[in-house]
Amino acid sequence: MIPDNQVPLTDSHRYQPISNISTQYQKKYFCKEEIPGLVNEFVKHSNKYLNNLIETKNNLTFILTIEIFLPSKQLISTESEVGRWIIRYRSNDFPLVTRHSIFVRSSERQTPDYRDECLNEWRNNWDRVKKLLDNASDIEVFEHLKQLDDDEWSGIVKNFSALGQTQNIKIGFMISCLIPESKQEDLFNALDNAAVPIALWTRYDTTNLDHSDRIRRIDDLLKSCPLRYLPKYIHEQQSRNYTTGKKI
Structure with a gap:
């Protein structure tokens, strides 16, 4: 979903499916090895954007949830396990899933x-x-x-x-x-x-x-x-186990 900053935060029409406006953006292609670094940059920019957005709103906080779209053939493969992608936070490296909720979906749904x-x-x-x-x-x-x-x-x-x-x-x-x-x-x-x-x-x-x-x-x-609450429970279990190197 893409926000329209001209629409108020409380308006349900503020966000549009990316498939509705994809023609406005030029597609870019990257190697698989580049994706974790791109996600890391996305997290930095998203945190900055959200902090600026709520700066004038007292007592507001946010939870950044990340959706990753992958081809069907890569959704099960442990080789492309998104949770273990490394992000940089305050000069330390963390598996992505230990810092953010992640939803992985098939890219075919975007058509x-x-x-x-x-x-x-x-x-x-x-x-x-x-x-x-x-x-x-x-x-x-x-x-x-x-x-x-x-x-x-x-x-x-x-x-x-x-x-x-x-x-x-x-x-x-x-x-x-x-x-x-x-x-x-x-x-x-x-x-x-x-x-x-x-x-x-x-x-x-x-x-x-x-x-x-x-x-x-x-x-x-x-x-x-x-x-x-099952997705949240699974996320918590994954986060706890990824920090210790276990698999569930």
């Missing part, structure tokens, strides 16, 4: 065609989630994908909207198997095309865990807090 075709479906599917936001959840409200080594899983994802019409309404997918690199891009494209609000999977190699243990860990995560 105008995707918005036109999927926006209404996204709203319908998120309506299911809103009914459960203030409840601690469990795996029963997620459709379970146990394997991705056949063609059945893609058909199940494509029919996600139909799962909202059943007696046991599903709000997303739980993927308890390891996701082969060859299937990663196909999986994310399928989730995007079906407008799936929530998908859960293990990000790291968990071959040392049996299948039931992976399911138990996801279930424990869901029961840890109301669904509304």
Whole structure:
């Protein structure tokens, strides 16, 4: 979202989707190795901009949340793990996730065609989630994908909207198997095309865990807090573990 500084802070029309005004900006291309440095500069400029914006407002503070858009095939890859990108803060280096909340999304969602075709479906599917936001959840409200080594899983994802019409309404997918690199891009494209609000999977190699243990860990995560606060809880866990070099 891009702010229009001529519109008051309290006006809901102050921010526009970047896809609506992208023609005003010239695209620039960078190597993957350059991106962490660019993010570091973005954080500096954003902090300066926000501090100046609230300078005349007494007792106001801000929380900088960063959205990163990546191609689908890079969303699972630990090689492009955004949380570990290093930023400079007061002469010290920190993993990005220890200083800011981060949301990583697929860049395919930025295309105008995707918005036109999927926006209404996204709203319908998120309506299911809103009914459960203030409840601690469990795996029963997620459709379970146990394997991705056949063609059945893609058909199940494509029919996600139909799962909202059943007696046991599903709000997303739980993927308890390891996701082969060859299937990663196909999986994310399928989730995007079906407008799936929530998908859960293990990000790291968990071959040392049996299948039931992976399911138990996801279930424990869901029961840890109301669904509304799950992203914040995961961010806090990641921040705590990244400072010690652990992975979750």
